Amino acid sequence: MSSLPESKHPFVEFYGPKVETEGDSLIQRLRASGLATYQTLGLPTKRWEEWKYTDLTSLSKKSFSKPVQYSGDVSQGPLFETGDALTAVFVNGFFREDLSSISDAPAGVAIDSLAGMETVPDWAEQVLASSSAPEDHSVLALNSALMRDGVVLRIGADIKVERPIHLRFITTATDDAPNPSSFLRNTVLVDQNASVTIVESYKGSDDADYFTSTASQFVVLESATVRHIKLQKEGVGSTHLATQMVSLSAKSSFGGFYLSGGSAVSRNEIHGTFGGEGAHLQLDGVFLGAGSQHCDNTTFVNHAVPSCTSSQVFKGVLDEQSRGVYQGQVTVAKDAQQTDGRQLVKTLLLSDQAEIDAKPELKIFADDVKCAHGATAGDIDDEQLFYLRSRGIDEVTARALLVEAFLTEVLERLEDQKIREFCQQQIVSWLDAHGRGARNVG
Template sequence: MTTDTNTLPLVAGEDPAVLAAGAPDWLAALRRAAIARYDAIGLPGPRTEAWKFTGLNAVKALTPVPAEGVPATELPPAVAALDGPRIEIVNGRLSALPAMPTGVEVVALDDPAAAPEWVRAHLGSIASFETHPFTALNTAQLAGGVAVRIARGAMPEAPIVLSVAQAGGGETATIAHPRVLVVVEEGGSADLVTVFQGSGRYIANPVTEIAVAEGARLGHAVLQAEDAEAFHVSMTALKLAEKSTYDGFVLATGSKLARHEVRAELDGEHIEYAINGVYLGADGQHHDITTFIDHARPHGTSHEMVKGVLTGTARGVFQGKILVRPDAQKTDGFQMNRALLLSRDAEVNSKPELEIYADDVKCSHGATVGELEDDELFYLMARGIPRGRARALLVEAYVQEAIALIGRAPVRDAFAAVASEWLDRHVAGVSGSGE
C-alpha cells in the first residue's frame, strides 16, 4: 500500500515523550506507538487503495487548532424525545453525565491513567492504528471521551443517548479526537444512540471501540448530523464473542465530507452481526461508508444493507468487504449497496467485495445505482400529488426500507423522522426536471 507523508500540523513533529508525560507505562507506550505510526504512514492519498474514492486535499490544507467554545448541542427533536439517559461529549471531553440505570457504569476518559481495570483491558486493543492514520492520530491524543460498561446480565430498558458535539471556527478550523469505549459483558443487552453534531468549520476524528461478550447484545444506531462546513472521519471497531449479537445502523446527513469506517471481528461461533445504513447527500456533500466484516469462526451470520440518496452535486462512496477465514464454515453473509441518483451531476462509487477461504458458506453481495421510475411518479401525480412531493414520497419509501432494519422501535421511529425531515428540505421542493 502506498501512502502520502502529509500529516496534520497539530500532531506531526510533537515529541512523543511530551504526549506521554506523566502517563502510566501502558498508556505512554500506546501513545508513543500511535504517534510513531502516524508520522510513518501519514494521511492517505489518491494512491491509497482504501481512500481512492475519498480525497483529503481539503482536510490537508487546514491548520486546525484544538476545539474550544460552546457548540450547538440541541439534538434533533425526534432523538431528543427518546427516553433514557443522555451523555454529552463536547470538544472531545465528557461534559454531562446523568444518573445511569442499574448495571450501567460510565467513566470519563479525560484521565485514562485513573481508569478502572475493564477500561485498561480494552482501550486501544480493538481499534488498530497500523494502517489507519486517523485512528493513530486519535490514539496519540487520547485524553478525552467516555467508557460505558453494561454489566453482566444487565438489560437497561431505554436507549442510552450519546451526544458528541464540537465547536468549529471561522477562518481557522478546529479539531477534536473523542474516544468512546463500550463494553457489554456476558448476557448483557443494551441500545446506544450516538449523535455527532456541531457548528462551524472543524475536523471531527472520533474512534469508538466496542466489545460484546458471550451471549451479549448491543443495538447501536449512529446519526451523523455535523455542520455543513465540517469534516468527519470516524472509526468504529468491534470485537464480538460467541453467541453475541450486534445490530448496527448509520444515518449520515451532515458534513461537507464524511467517512464512516466500521470494522468487525466475529471471533466466536453463532454470532449475529448487522451493519446497515443510509447516507443522504446534497449541495456538494461527500459521504463515504466503508465496512469490513471478518468471519473467523463457524456459524456466523452478517447482514449489510447500505442505501444512498444523492442530489445536486453530491457524491457517495460505499466500500464493503466480507472476509471468511478457513475455519469459518457455515457462514451466512449478505451485503448489498443501493444508490438513488436524483440529479445528473450526482455521482456514486460502489465496491462490494467477498474474500472467501471456506467451502461451506452462503455469501452474496451486490450493488445497484438507479433513478426514480417515471411511471411511479406519473401514478402519484395523476392523483393530484405535486411532483416534488411525489418524488419525496417515493424516495422516503426507498429509504425507510433500510431504516426498518433498526431493531428497537423508538430508535427506528426517531431515525425515520430525521430522514423524512431531510427529504422534505432537499427533495420535496425540487422538481427533478433536468437537475
C-alpha cells in the same frame, strides 16, 4: 512538535502536552505508538486502495484550532431527543458533566469520561488494546495519538439496560477555537448476556470549518446484545472521520445503524470481527448527500470463526453534485464454515451530477458458506412517478414519497420504533431542505 512538513502530517503539533504522553500506562503507550504510525504513514492518499474514492488532501491545507475545553453555553439543542436516555454530552471533544445525566446510571452500568478518570481501569485498557482494525491504519493512529476524551462504558453481566445510552458530541465555534478539532475515543465493554442500546450523535456549527476524529471500540462478550445507532449530522463545512471497531464473542449480537447526512467530507468505517461461533453482526446505513458533500461508508467484516452471520443493507440518496461511497469487504477465513454473509447497497441518484462508488467485495477461503452481495444505482423510476402523479399527487410530493419508500427497506430493519421514527423525521427534513419536500402525505 514535529519537524515533518505539515502538509503530510496535519495535527501533529497538537500532540502533547507532556503529561499525557509520558509514563508507561497502556494509554500512554497507545498514544506514542499512534503518533509513530501516523508520522510514518501520514494521512491516507487516493493511491491507497482503501482510500481510492475519498480524498483527504483538503485536510492538510486547512488550519484547525487545537482542542480546547469550552464551558460556555451551547445554543444547539440535542439532535435526538431521548427523553429517558442516560446522556453523556461532549462539547468540542471534552466531557461536559453539567449537561450530562450519567450520574444516575443504574446498577451494573459503569459510565465515565476518559479524561475525567484518574486511572483507566484494566478492562478499558484491554478493550483499547484489542482493536479489530489493522495496525497500519493512519486515521485510527492519528486518533490514538491525540485522543482526549470520550466515554468509558461497561455493562455488567446479565444486565439488560432499558434506557438507551446517548452519547452526544457537539462542536461549536468559539473565540478560542474558531475551527475546532476533536479527538474522541469511546471504549465499550458489554459483559456476558447483557443488553444495551447506545446512540452516538454528532452535530455542529454550520458556519465553522471543523474536524471530528472519533473512534469507538465495542467488545461484546458471550450472548450479549448491542444495538448501536450513530447519527451523523455534523455542520456542512466539517470533516468527520469515524472508525468503529466491533469484536463479537460466541452467540453475541451487534446491530449497527448509521445515518449520515452532515459534513462536507465524512467517512464512517466499521471493522467487525467474529471471535466466537453463533454470533450475528448487522450493519445498516442511510446516507444522504447534497451540494458537494462527500459521504463514505466503509465496512470490513471478518468471519474468522465458523457459524456466524453478517448482514448489511446500505441505502444512499444523492442529490446535486454529491458523492457517495460504499466499500464493503467480507472476509471468510478457511475454517469459517457455515458462514452467512450478505451485503447490499442501493443508491438513488437524484441528479445527473451525483455519483456513487459502490464496491461490495467478498473474500472467501472456506467452501461451505452462503454469501451474497449486490449493488444498484439509479434515478427515481419514471413510471412509478407518473403513476403517482396520475392519481393527483404533485411531482414534489410524489418524488419525496418515492425517496422515502426507497429508504423504507433499510429503516424497517431498525427495531426501536422511537429511533426509527426519528430517522424518518431526519429524512423528511432532509427532503424538505433539498427542495423535494413540502410534503402533503396523509
